[in-house]
Amino acid sequence: MAQVLVVTSGKGGVGKTTSTAALGAALAHDGAKVVVIDFDVGLRNLDLVLGAERRVVFDLINVINGVAKLPQALIRDKRLETLHLLPASQTRDKDALTEDGVAKVIEELRTKFDWIICDSPAGIERGATLAMRYADAAIIVTNPEVSSVRDSDRIIGLLDSKTAKAERGERVDKHVLITRYHSSRAARGEMLSINDVLEILSTPLLGIIPESQEVLRASNVGSPVTLNNPQSAAARAYFDAARRLKGEQVPMLVFSENRSIFNKLFSRKAA
Amino acid sequence: MSSLVRQRHSLMFRPRSYMAFAITPQPPIVDWLSELDASLQRSEGFFAGQHVALDLSAVNLSSSAIGQLVANLEERNIRVLGIEGVDPAKWQLGLPPVLRGGRGLRTSEPSLLIAPVPPTLAARPVPQEQQPASLMVEEPVRSGQSVIFIEGDVTVLGSVGSGAEIVAGGSIHVYGALRGRALAGATGNARARIFCLRVEAELLAINSYYRTADDIDDSLRCRPAQAWLEGDTLQISAMN
Numbered sequence: 001m002a003q004v005l006v007v008t009s010g011k012g013g014v015g016k017t018t019s020t021a022a023l024g025a026a027l028a029h030d031g032a033k034v035v036v037i038d039f040d041v042g043l044r045n046l047d048l049v050l051g052a053e054r055r056v057v058f059d060l061i062n063v064i065n066g067v068a069k070l071p072q073a074l075i076r077d078k079r080l081e082t083l084h085l086l087p088a089s090q091t092r093d094k095d096a097l098t099e100d101g102v103a104k105v106i107e108e109l110r111t112k113f114d115w116i117i118c119d120s121p122a123g124i125e126r127g128a129t130l131a132m133r134y135a136d137a138a139i140i141v142t143n144p145e146v147s148s149v150r151d152s153d154r155i156i157g158l159l160d161s162k163t164a165k166a167e168r169g170e171r172v173d174k175h176v177l178i179t180r181y182h183s184s185r186a187a188r189g190e191m192l193s194i195n196d197v198l199e200i201l202s203t204p205l206l207g208i209i210p211e212s213q214e215v216l217r218a219s220n221v222g223s224p225v226t227l228n229n230p231q232s233a234a235a236r237a238y239f240d241a242a243r244r245l246k247g248e249q250v251p252m253l254v255f256s257e258n259r260s261i262f263n264k265l266f267s268r269k270a271a
Numbered sequence: 272m273s274s275l276v277r278q279r280h281s282l283m284f285r286p287r288s289y290m291a292f293a294i295t296p297q298p299p300i301v302d303w304l305s306e307l308d309a310s311l312q313r314s315e316g317f318f319a320g321q322h323v324a325l326d327l328s329a330v331n332l333s334s335s336a337i338g339q340l341v342a343n344l345e346e347r348n349i350r351v352l353g354i355e356g357v358d359p360a361k362w363q364l365g366l367p368p369v370l371r372g373g374r375g376l377r378t379s380e381p382s383l384l385i386a387p388v389p390p391t392l393a394a395r396p397v398p399q400e401q402q403p404a405s406l407m408v409e410e411p412v413r414s415g416q417s418v419i420f421i422e423g424d425v426t427v428l429g430s431v432g433s434g435a436e437i438v439a440g441g442s443i444h445v446y447g448a449l450r451g452r453a454l455a456g457a458t459g460n461a462r463a464r465i466f467c468l469r470v471e472a473e474l475l476a477i478n479s480y481y482r483t484a485d486d487i488d489d490s491l492r493c494r495p496a497q498a499w500l501e502g503d504t505l506q507i508s509a510m511n
Contacts, residue, residue, distance in 0.1 A: 146433075150414050150432070150433045150434055151414070153413045153414040153415075153432040153433070153434070153435075154413060154414040154415040154432075154434065156413050157412075157413030157414065157415055157416045157432075157435075158415075160410075160413070199448075200430070200432070200433075200448075200450070202411050202429065202430065
C-alpha cells in the first residue's frame with residue numbers, strides 16, 4: 001500500500017528539501033521503492049540536492065500537460081536504484097499546477113511506488129496546497145524558533161482542512177521533524193526547547209536533526225546526507241526518523257556531531 | 272393518500288423566533304454611513320450571513336429615503352431582514368417587511384466592537400430551538416484560524432495558537448494556552464469573560480475594550496487567568 005507523504009513547513013529555509021532527500025534515500029536504502037517529487041515549480045532545488053540536475057529532460061508540469069509520459073520524466077538515482085526523482089519545472093510558475101493534473105500523477109505513482117514524498121514549496125499558496133492535497137501523512141519541518149513554529153502551526157491547520165483526506169472527514173497523520181537543533185544553544189535558552197515546540201504544536205515528534213556541517217557538505221556535492229555520510233549525526237537522526245515512518249519503535253536520541261548524547265553524558269561523568 | 276397527509280402537514284404554521292442584529296441609524300444619515308464604512312473597513316465580513324434589522328426610530332425618513340438607505344446598506348453587503356420603528360403608512364412594496372415586538376437581548380448598548388474577522392473556519396451552526404448557545408471546539412485552534420460564534424460561549428479543549436482568533440458573543444474558555452486573540456462579548460455583552468489555563472495572549476477584548484500583550488502584566492504571563500470588564504477597564508487576574 002503506497003504512502004503519500006508531504007514534507008512541508010510554511011516557512012522557507014528550514015530544511016524541507018534536505019529532509020525530503022535524506023528521508024527518501026533512507027527509505028530507499030532498505031529496498032523500498034521511493035519517488036520524491038519537487039513541487040517547487042519555478043524554484044526547483046531537489047534535483048541539485050540529489051545530484052540529478054544534469055539529467056533532467058521532462059518535469060512534473062510536462063507530465064501534467066501531457067507533453068511527456070510519467071516514466072519519461074522519472075529520474076532514477078545513480079547510487080540507489082529504488083530512489084526516483086520527479087523534478088519540477090524551472091521555467092514555469094506554480095499556476096501551471098492543476099488539481100486534476102496532480103491527482104492523476106499521484107494516482108499513477110501510487111501503483112508503482114511504496115513511498116511518494118512530495119517536497120512542498122514554502123508558503124501557503126497554490127504550490128504548497130497542491131503538494132499537501134493528496135497526502136496520507138505529513139512531515140512538518142520546524143526549526144526551534146518562534147517564527148518557524150508559528151508557521152508550522154498554520155500549516156497544521158491547513159492540513160486539517162484543505163487536504164483531500166480532511167475533506168472526506170479523515171485525518172492526515174502529522175509528524176513534526178525538528179531540524180537545525182543545537183542542544184547547547186537550546187540549553188542556554190537561545191533556542192526553543194524540544195518540549196516548547198511540541199507543546200505549541202501538540203503534534204507527535206518524528207525526529208530531531210542536529211545542526212550539522214555534514215548537511216551543507218552533502219548538499220554541495222549533490223548527495224542526500226544519508227548517502228554521503230551515513231555515520232554523521234544528522235544522517236543517523238534521519239535514518240531513525242525513516243524507521244519511525246515505517247512504524248518501528250525507535251527511542252528518541254539527540255545526536256550530536258560526533259557521538260550520541262549518551263556518549264556525551266558518559267564522558268562528562270567520567271571527567 | 273400519503274401525499275395528501277404531507278400536504279396538510281406543510282400547511283401548519285408554527286411561530287418561531289430568530290436572533291438578529293438591530294442597527295439604528297442616527298441623523299445625519301450621511302455621517303452615520305461614513306462611520307459605518309470606517310468600522311466595516313476594520314472587519315470585512317462581520318455582517319456577512321447575519322440577520323440584520325433596521326431600527327429607524329431615531330430618524331424620520333420618507334419611504335423613498337428608506338428605500339435608498341436599504342440599497343446603501345445592501346451595497347455594503349448588509350442585507351436588511353426587516354424594518355422596525357417606522358410608521359406602517361410609510362411602508363411600500365419593495366421594502367423589507369415591518370417588524371414589531373423586538374426585544375433586546377441582555378445587552379444594554381449596541382455593539383461597537385467590530386473585530387477583524389477573516390472568514391476561515393467560521394463556525395456558525397444554525398441555532399436550533401432550545402439548544403444551549405455554546406460552541407465546543409475539541410481540538411487546538413491553529414495559527415491563522417478564526418472561530419467566530421456570535422450566538423454565545425466558546426469552549427476550546429486545547430490551545431489557541433499565536434495568530435489564531437476566537438470571537439464569541441458570550442464568554443471564552445480555553446483549556447490550554449491562549450496565545451492568539453480572544454474577543455468575548457463581541458455583540459456588546461459587557462458581562463462576558465475570558466478564562467484560560469495559560470495566558471500568553473496577543474490580545475484580549477471584551478465588548479470592544481481590549482488589551483494587547485504589551486499591556487498584560489508580566490507577572491500574569493503563562494499562568495491560569497481570567498479577564499472581565501469593570502466599567503470601561505479590562506481587568507485580568509490570575510486564578511491560582
